[in-house]
Amino acid sequence: RVLGTPSNPIILVFDDLQWADTYSLHLIKLLVTDTHTRNCLFIGCYRDDEVDNAHPLTANLHKIETKSVAVTKIQVIDIKQEDIYSWMSDAFQMSAYLTASLANIVHQKTNGNAFCVLQYLQLLRDEGSLHWSCRTSSWKWNMRSIEAELSPDETIRTLSNGILQLSEKLQYVIKLISCVGSSCIESTIVLFIDEMKVTRDELLSCLDLAIHERLLIKEGPIYRFTHDQIQSATYSLIPEDERCLWHLKVGLAIWTNVPDRRKDDVVFVSADQINRGIEFIKLEDLRKKVAMLNLRAGQKAMSLSTFSSAASYLSTGIKLLNQNCWEKNYDLSLHLHNYYSEVQYCNGNFSDVAQVTGVVLKEGKSFYDKLRVYRIIMKTLNSDNKLNEAVDIGIDVVARLGKELPSHYSEPSVFLANVNNIKEKIVSMTVDDFLKIKPMEDSDTLIAMNFL
Numbered sequence: 001r002v003l004g005t006p007s008n009p010i011i012l013v014f015d016d017l018q019w020a021d022t023y024s025l026h027l028i029k030l031l032v033t034d035t036h037t038r039n040c041l042f043i044g045c046y047r048d049d050e051v052d053n054a055h056p057l058t059a060n061l062h063k064i065e066t067k068s069v070a071v072t073k074i075q076v077i078d079i080k081q082e083d084i085y086s087w088m089s090d091a092f093q094m095s096a097y098l099t100a101s102l103a104n105i106v107h108q109k110t111n112g113n114a115f116c117v118l119q120y121l122q123l124l125r126d127e128g129s130l131h132w133s134c135r136t137s138s139w140k141w142n143m144r145s146i147e148a149e150l151s152p153d154e155t156i157r158t159l160s161n162g163i164l165q166l167s168e169k170l171q172y173v174i175k176l177i178s179c180v181g182s183s184c185i186e187s188t189i190v191l192f193i194d195e196m197k198v199t200r201d202e203l204l205s206c207l208d209l210a211i212h213e214r215l216l217i218k219e220g221p222i223y224r225f226t227h228d229q230i231q232s233a234t235y236s237l238i239p240e241d242e243r244c245l246w247h248l249k250v251g252l253a254i255w256t257n258v259p260d261r262r263k264d265d266v267v268f269v270s271a272d273q274i275n276r277g278i279e280f281i282k283l284e285d286l287r288k289k290v291a292m293l294n295l296r297a298g299q300k301a302m303s304l305s306t307f308s309s310a311a312s313y314l315s316t317g318i319k320l321l322n323q324n325c326w327e328k329n330y331d332l333s334l335h336l337h338n339y340y341s342e343v344q345y346c347n348g349n350f351s352d353v354a355q356v357t358g359v360v361l362k363e364g365k366s367f368y369d370k371l372r373v374y375r376i377i378m379k380t381l382n383s384d385n386k387l388n389e390a391v392d393i394g395i396d397v398v399a400r401l402g403k404e405l406p407s408h409y410s411e412p413s414v415f416l417a418n419v420n421n422i423k424e425k426i427v428s429m430t431v432d433d434f435l436k437i438k439p440m441e442d443s444d445t446l447i448a449m450n451f452l
Helices: 022-032 056-066 081-092 096-110 114-127 143-147 152-164 168-180 186-192 200-212 228-235 240-257 260-275 284-303 307-320 330-347 350-363 368-383 387-400 412-427 431-436 443-451
Strands: 010-014 040-044 130-133 138-141 183-185 216-219 222-225
Touching: 022 040, 022 056, 056 307, 081 096, 096 114, 096 143, 114 130, 152 168, 152 228, 168 183, 168 186, 168 200, 168 222, 168 228, 168 240, 168 260, 183 186, 186 200, 186 222, 186 240, 186 260, 200 216, 222 228, 240 260, 260 284, 260 307, 284 307, 284 330, 307 330, 330 350, 330 368, 350 368, 368 387, 368 443, 387 443
Parallel strands: 010 040
Antiparallel strands: 130 138, 183 222, 216 222
């Protein structure tokens, strides 16, 4: 607000939003929808093939659009063949006629993918098929050898092969980081590195070497892969049948080693990693702990209004419970089902709401344990325009709390008389009279007020 002016506007660019955490997306949404912000352009980039309707980014984009913010969507497609011609002519400082043959094969090999174009040209240079001639002060290339060169998929495999030439400890470090995603904060990396394999000093040395090899870049305390394809190539080095186990070990290490004061900071990354390897969790005690972690992650996601993510965490937590969970882990089972019914109501998945609330009504030990789902059932019926059924449930609940209500008023005049009576009492009260009123303390009355 202070720095942006009509003559000097501010442009903020956010890249790789498909990997942004919920906190960052929430902050971006607040910035973009701030009605007091002027002279500022926000540009967000993300890979649409990694963002579906359930992705948190989709929900935030929808909220931004509902705030009447002018949003322009630009789909970036692969580079067209004629544009590659122009670009290579300009880059090589040669006429398009002379670079046409090379540009044509580059387009064939890369399909116009910008990253693959750069990687492919770098590969040609490294292999000697493309080189700078000091004698002619121009670029030269060998079309015969280029035609036999690698395809884009093989180029990615070449990246992987290059990583395999590095030390085993460096490979181990960057493979673990690739499990987390495109980036990771240093304080979190320290938590999941096995000190039996890599010491703290060796870790820092490996990270510096990864930066030197242009695999990672450091932005403040965050280490980020230089490109998502580098992360993909690194991740591909982990045998496919072992990847879930790697994720599980990373998640458990983070959650186990993090101090209590920082648990909220890593609850999402811990749950996300562990959940990718839950098939390997066999011990009942560990399944309970992971279910509790998912409950915590679900509650935090709900507080951020990321209901799709919350539903995923809470659903996973429920799946981790055993068949006799209501006997052995009653409180945990109750909380997971209660919150899951709430979040599915927010998501509009009323069939799931009906199924989960039915379980709570059946397994709940007391009337008070079922109050939360009664409210969700009433809200669901209301959304389904079944108002009479919702009112009937509310009246029944209030009656069971000892607060009798008439099911209906046969005479509207009776209802109006009561309203007027209360209104007269309020009008006759002074400010001091209001201040002297004691807060309501009876728990049943307070609960009944929520249903009213």
